[in-house]
Amino acid sequence: MRCNRCSSRCSLGRIVASVLVSLTWASLSAAQPGGAPGAEANQTVVLRTARVLDGTGDVLENRDIVVRAGSIAELLPAGRGRGDVVYDLTEVTVLPGYIDTHVHISRHFDAGGRLHPPEEVDDIGHLTLYGAENAYRTLMSGVTTVQSLGAAEDAELKAWIARGTIPGPRVLSSLGAVRSDTGTPAEIRAFVRDRAEAGADVVKIFAATSIRFGGVTNLSAAQLEAACGEARAQGLRSVVHLHRPDAVRLAADAGCTQIEHAWLVDRAALETIAESGMYLGNQIDLLFRNYAEHESGYVGIGGYSAEGFVNLQAARPGARRVFEESLEVPGLKVVYSTDAVAGGHGRNAQELVAYVEIGGLRPMDVIISSTSLAAESLGLGDQIGTIAAGMAADVIALDGDPLIDAAALGRVVFVMRGGEVHKNSPPMVP
Numbered sequence: 001m002r003c004n005r006c007s008s009r010c011s012l013g014r015i016v017a018s019v020l021v022s023l024t025w026a027s028l029s030a031a032q033p034g035g036a037p038g039a040e041a042n043q044t045v046v047l048r049t050a051r052v053l054d055g056t057g058d059v060l061e062n063r064d065i066v067v068r069a070g071s072i073a074e075l076l077p078a079g080r081g082r083g084d085v086v087y088d089l090t091e092v093t094v095l096p097g098y099i100d101t102h103v104h105i106s107r108h109f110d111a112g113g114r115l116h117p118p119e120e121v122d123d124i125g126h127l128t129l130y131g132a133e134n135a136y137r138t139l140m141s142g143v144t145t146v147q148s149l150g151a152a153e154d155a156e157l158k159a160w161i162a163r164g165t166i167p168g169p170r171v172l173s174s175l176g177a178v179r180s181d182t183g184t185p186a187e188i189r190a191f192v193r194d195r196a197e198a199g200a201d202v203v204k205i206f207a208a209t210s211i212r213f214g215g216v217t218n219l220s221a222a223q224l225e226a227a228c229g230e231a232r233a234q235g236l237r238s239v240v241h242l243h244r245p246d247a248v249r250l251a252a253d254a255g256c257t258q259i260e261h262a263w264l265v266d267r268a269a270l271e272t273i274a275e276s277g278m279y280l281g282n283q284i285d286l287l288f289r290n291y292a293e294h295e296s297g298y299v300g301i302g303g304y305s306a307e308g309f310v311n312l313q314a315a316r317p318g319a320r321r322v323f324e325e326s327l328e329v330p331g332l333k334v335v336y337s338t339d340a341v342a343g344g345h346g347r348n349a350q351e352l353v354a355y356v357e358i359g360g361l362r363p364m365d366v367i368i369s370s371t372s373l374a375a376e377s378l379g380l381g382d383q384i385g386t387i388a389a390g391m392a393a394d395v396i397a398l399d400g401d402p403l404i405d406a407a408a409l410g411r412v413v414f415v416m417r418g419g420e421v422h423k424n425s426p427p428m429v430p
Contacts, residue, residue: 043083043084043085044066044067044068044073044082044083044084044085045066045067045068045083045084045085045086045087045393045416045419045421046064046065046066046067046081046082046083046085046086046087047064047065047067047086047087047089047094047395047416048064048078048079048081048086048087048088048089048090049062049063049064049065049078049089049090049094050062050078050089050090050091051093051094051401052065052093052094052095052387053093053094053095053364053367053387053402053403054095054096054386054387054388055095055096055367055368055371055372055375055385055386055387056368056372056386057364057368060075060387062077062078063075063076063077063078064076064077064078064079064080064081065081065094065387065393065395066081066082066083067083067393067395067416067419068419069419070392070393070418070419070420071390071391071392071393071419072387072388072389072390072391072392072393072395073389074389075387075388075389087414087421087424089397089414091427092397092398092399092400092413092414092427093397093398093400093401093402093408094387094395094396094397094414095367095371095387095395095396095397095398095402096144096371096372096384096385096386096387096391096394096395096396097142097143097144097145097169097371097384097394097395097396097415097416097417098141098142098143098144098145098336098348098349098352098370098371098374098396099143099144099145099146099336099370099371099374099375099378099384099385100138100143100145100146100147100169100336100337100338100340100348100370100374101147101239101258101279101281101335101336101337101374101377101378102147102149102239102260102281102283102337102338102339102340103138103146103147103148103149103338103339103340103341103344103345103348104148104149104150104151104339104340104341105131105134105135105138105146105148105151105154105157105171105173105340105345106127106130106131106134106148106151106153106154106157107134107151107341107342108130108131108133108134108342108345109294109297109342109343113296113297114297114301115297115298115301115302115304115342116130116342117301117302118301118302119302121152121153124153124156127153127156127157128153128156128157128160131153131154131156131157132157132160132166132168133345134345134346135157135161135166135167135168135169135171135345136166136167136168137345137346138168138169138340138345138346138348139167139168139169139415139417139422139423140346140412140415140422140423141346141347141348141349141410141412142348142349142396142398142412142415143169143348143349144169144170144384144394144396144415144417145169145170145171145172145374145375145378145380145384145394146169146170146171146172147172147173147201147202147239147378148171148172148173148174149173149174149177149202149204149239149260150174150176150177150204151173151174151175151176152175152176152198154171154173154175155173155175155198155199157171158171158172158173158199164418164420167417167420167422169417170384170394170417170418172201172202172378173200173201173202174195174200174201174202174203174204174239175195175198175199175200176191176195176198176200176204177204177205177206178191178192178203178204178205178206178219178223178227179206180206180218180219180223182223184223185222185223185225185226186226188223188226188227188230189226189227189229189230192226192227192230192231192234192236193230193234196234196235196236200236201236201237201378202231202236202237202238202239202257202378203227203228203230203231203236203237203238203239204239204241205219205224205227205228205238205239205240205241205256206218206219206241207219207224207240207241207242207247207250207251208241208242208243208244208247210303210308210312211243211261211263211264211311211312211315212303212304212305212308212309212311212312213308213311214311215242215243215244215261215263215264215315216243216244217242217243217244217246217247217250219247219250221250221253221254224240224250224251224254224256225253225254227254227256228240228251228254228255228256228257229254229255231256231257232255237257237258237377237378237379238256238257238258239256239257239258239259239260239281240256240258240259240260241260241261242259242260242261242262243261243262243263243264243265244264244265245264245265245266245268245269245272248262248265248269248272248273249269249272251276251278252272252273252275252276252278255276256278257278257279257377258278258279258280258281258335258377259273259278259279259280259281260281260282260337260339261281261282261283261319261339262280262282262322263282263315263318263319263322264315264318265322267325267329270322270325270326270329270332271329271332273329273332274329274330274331274332274333275331277333278333279333279334279335279373279377280326280332280333280334280335281334281335281336281337281339282319282322282323282326282334282337283319283337283338283339283351284316284319284320284323284351284354284355284358284359285350285351285354285358286338286340286344286347286348286350286351286354287338287339287340287341287344287351288312288313288316288319289350290340290341290343290344290347291309291312291313291343292309292313293343294342294343295309297342297343298342320358320359323355323359323361324359324360327359327360327361333373333376333377334361334369334373335369335370335373335374335377336351336352336355336366336369336370336374337351338351349409349410349412350410352366352370352406352409352410353406353407353409353410355369356406356409357406363402363403363404363406363409364403366402366406366409367402371385371386372385372386373385392418392419393416393417393418393419394416394417394418395414395415395416396412396414396415396416397412397413397414398411398412398413399411399412399413399427400427411427413425413426413427
């Protein structure tokens with residue numbers, strides 16, 4: 001690829017701001033050698049392409065994508081676009097940025113290689129710096145939007161990225177989660193209202209224990225109705241962690257938005273998800289491999305145990321079975337979801353490759369799942385997830401054609417988020 005132009009919050013303290021600004025300079029300077037960070041915000045940028053997968057299932061050929069003020073202004077026949085900066089992407093495959101609907105962006109290993117205890121949230125500078133590292137890795141992997149589920153500490157990182165102060169994907173967050181001990185239906189409604197007031201974009205609900213403890217349903221119908229019902233009242237979506245068929249029925253009756261995991265459900269439960277209009281986020285590879293590779297960094301912290309990891313890995317065949325069966329259910333909307341935690345950030349695209357190579361999902365459907373359909377699930381289908389005029393300029397490019405080589409989904413060589421180029425590397429494979 002060629003470019004024709006070389007182009008605190010006070011509570012965090014000065015050192016945090018300095019490091020975050022350094023990350024921004026590193027990102028933008030790598031994308032534009034010799035250029036000034038943020039310069040593209042006031043320029044017209046042209047992406048010259050030969051092949052575009054637009055996110056909806058269509059393939060566009062020989063188009064110029066014209067970007068202004070962070071949005072796609074127009075798509076023109078090749079050679080017709082005019083701008084201050086022109087990127088030649090004719091040797092790579094262009095598509096919308098990936099949208100991962102389930103991550104935990106602040107989860108990380110501390111310097112000793114051990115999981116930062118989830119209950120230790122007082123040092124917001126520490127958490128935000130590690131979160132910034134996770135966000136940068138995630139952006140470089142081609143993910144331009146994430147939904148982070150379950151962490152109040154996401155707020156600072158989300159704000160820094162939204163201001164354009166540091167590079168990272170667009171962050172939506174639940175800023176906490178409803179659990180069985182959140183309380184009565186009235187207390188759950190109060191919790192949801194509090195999270196909405198704090199700026200949450202979505203409500204995360206644990207309707208079951210972790211699969212490490214059997215995935216047992218542990219919310220009542222009244223509790224789940226309170227959580228999802230209050231979410232609707234606040235104009236928020238609701239994402240429900242569950243594993244068993246009884247919880248699927250409860251979530252459908254409560255009008256929840258999305259199901260996560262569901263590794264122990266049957267065909268009838270999958271049909272219930274489809275009939276209700278809920279989305280399904282499932283994980284079949286990265287989550288299991290990441291925990292296996294980093295087990296020693298987790299065991300003994302926050303309820304993680306060797307026995308629990310045995311139970312987790314035992315659930316892997318069920319997760320794959322559910323994924324494969326879900327592809328056979330008419331109308332079931334399967335969205336890209338990695339549940340990326342410590343050790344998984346920046347590896348997000350590995351799950352997309354697995355969707356094809358392990359799960360059997362058609363490559364074009366993988367792209368739709370991770371772009372336009374994921375955007376729809378977030379209520380942002382009119383803003384992101386598609387290469388079209390008027391949409392946010394979240395654009396990535398792959399070395400290779402993912403429709404014939406699934407591994408290309410992980411070979412991200414160009415990343416633009418909101419019109420700013422953060423990565424512009426030569427193709428990795430001759």
